[in-house]
Amino acid sequence: MRADTIDWRAGEVFVRRTKGKRDRVAPLLEETGAALADYILRARPKVDSPYLFLSFTPPVGPFKCASPVSRIVRKRLRHGGVELGRVAGAHLLRHSLATQLVRQRRPINEVADLLGHRSINTTALYVKVAASQLAEVALPFPGGVA
Numbered sequence: 001m002r003a004d005t006i007d008w009r010a011g012e013v014f015v016r017r018t019k020g021k022r023d024r025v026a027p028l029l030e031e032t033g034a035a036l037a038d039y040i041l042r043a044r045p046k047v048d049s050p051y052l053f054l055s056f057t058p059p060v061g062p063f064k065c066a067s068p069v070s071r072i073v074r075k076r077l078r079h080g081g082v083e084l085g086r087v088a089g090a091h092l093l094r095h096s097l098a099t100q101l102v103r104q105r106r107p108i109n110e111v112a113d114l115l116g117h118r119s120i121n122t123t124a125l126y127v128k129v130a131a132s133q134l135a136e137v138a139l140p141f142p143g144g145v146a
Helices: 031-043 066-077 090-103 108-116 118-128 131-137
Strands: 014-016 024-027
Touching: 031 090, 090 108, 108 118
Parallel strands: none
Antiparallel strands: 014 024
16 A cells, blocks of 8 residues: 555545555544554654555565565564464454444445455355344244244
């Protein structure tokens, strides 16, 4: 991600060439914007690069692939005491976002758009809905038997 893809005033991030090979705009939450600003001002290596996130390992520069980012996420989750299952790392953040949005009862097409999915069927694979939520929307069993 390049630093020039953030529109601080509009609270948006322009995401280029996502997994689906499309460009899109994602919302930038206030807390996330504050955390990014803190990173830029206090933690980001002081090098002349248009990329926002840089490897601290020499040579300092942008990540060449997603693997180091997933390793960082896994390490921080373990450090925070999170038990990791089969899906861990950066991909877990996508699953968590989708699940959280569904718990907030956001429309599935909105979740799909935010994740950059062209098909709602793809989004359905990401989303793990709580059983209590399913019970709330379930139709009564024909004949009145529960």
